[in-house]
Amino acid sequence: MFDQCRKVFCRYQTYPIENHLKEKEAYQSLDNTKLSWWFRRDMNHGPSGCDDTIDISEYDAYYLDQNASKKNEKVVYLTFDCGYENGYTEQMLDILKKEDVPACFFVTQTYIRDNVAIAKRMKEEGHQVGNHTIYHICMPDKSYEEIVQEVNGCADYMKEATGYAMDPYLRPPCGEYSARTLAITQDLGFKTIFWSMAYMDFDVNNQPGVDFVIDHFNKYHHSGAIILMHNVSSSNAGALEKVIANLKAEGYRFASLNELQ
Template sequence: MVRKLYLIAGLYAACVIGAVLSGCSIYDKEDLSKMVATPGDAECQADGAKNGEGDAEGKEKSGDKTEDVESNTDTDGESRGEDMTRLRDYSQISTKKYSWYIVRDKNHGMSGCDNSFPLEQYDAFYVDRVCAEKNEKVMYLTFDCGYENGYTEQMLDVLKKHNAKGCFFVTMTYIRDNPDIVKRMKEEGHQVGNHTVHHPCMPEKSVEEQKSELKECSDFMRNETGYEMDMYFRPPSGEYSEQVLQLAKDMGYKTIFWSMAYLDYDVNNQPGTDYVIDHFAKYHHPGAIPLIHNVSSSNAQALDTVLTNLEKEGYEFRSLNEMKIE
């Protein structure tokens, strides 16, 4: 009996040594979760999942001891963010609500904004500062999509005509009601960013509610369309707090505000085609991120002319993935 026990123990030890030498690939997902002691040590992931490029840093508190923990994101940008959001004490981060605003520059310089705190520390941006400082004529077109009003596919046609890329920030209900349009966005090389489930005032929500707004929208995108949501977040109505921005960063998102905007979202009080064309002519600037609402008839009618005029000025329209973030 004793001899059998020694034999079993020896075989078990050999298996463990073999597993260590061969890496983590032999473990299934459940086994791996048991192996990993802390999220920061998870260098091997099941099913061949790759780590992304998220570099958000957080604090893991244990009594009075505080340790730095590095956060990474996998292919869907959120699973490692799950670890980060559990580690951080969000009660220590300001919940003061801000409403995004810009100060236009009529000389085609970079717009001003609220400088209460540096956005970049939260991976939040409203302009490509590198392009602006180098006077590179690049623009990043962004569209907010809360619901469909019959104009989005027309706008996609225009983008395709100009070989222009954009990012469409969609709510969960937009995905639910328009899965084929969302698929087309992805198929034609655009980004689809997170605009939450219910379009709430995020600073007025609890941390768990904020997290749910982002995660449920992303999960629904994957399940409904088969595409992963691009890891860009636009706060509904431009309302945010440092806590909201930190949570989004910890979940793997870059928050994208805007450096150009006008009142285009009220479908019953549209600014008009000429107004939109003139607005872009007056306020375009290198590194600009314009906010364009997909429900606007004025935008739909003006977009082709706007892009044509900007191309004559030397502009190109790049993907947010090409932003020069330093």
């Protein structure tokens, strides 16, 4: 009972962003080779393989809940990337509210600017709002100063525009990263969140379809999965309620990123 209460409290808690950024020179020796996140699906509901060029755990970065995976605990994490609005986010929020499921929405500053009421609703209904930079930049291509501005600027704007603090989680736009950007992100006070489940859902003119999404989840769900979905997808909007119902029927619990450690 105590553990369950802890998890509920953990879900709704907004942890502070603890900035320990060093001077620019501290990061100059770190490799800035641009990497693009990839993962390899497991057909037997095991954890996805992933790009191991860098040990991302050294930088407070995650693509999977390793603790849950090792214990085969049936827990998953829903995350949505939000670069712009396409008319489906509130429908998805309605479903999440009905099903009492938490999610993290990674938003750009421009998304917040154009959708303040939706960003407020995310927080008011118990979801997390994470950092997706101001302009959805390629982080390894940017200078130290530009990265700091893109990350801090998005977080500062969230508080200014909505009155709510941003949660201390960042998703690198397009999954592009380097050892240097991971270190800067960590020192800015953010955990980097990659993913172990995803599919081509971001092209609004070439959607996979509702049945594809439902089938994809049925095939590839796994313990500790961090799931990437895009808020602009009509397929996701149509499939979300069934996806949640199917996972619950399999015994899965939906957790907040606060449980990652």
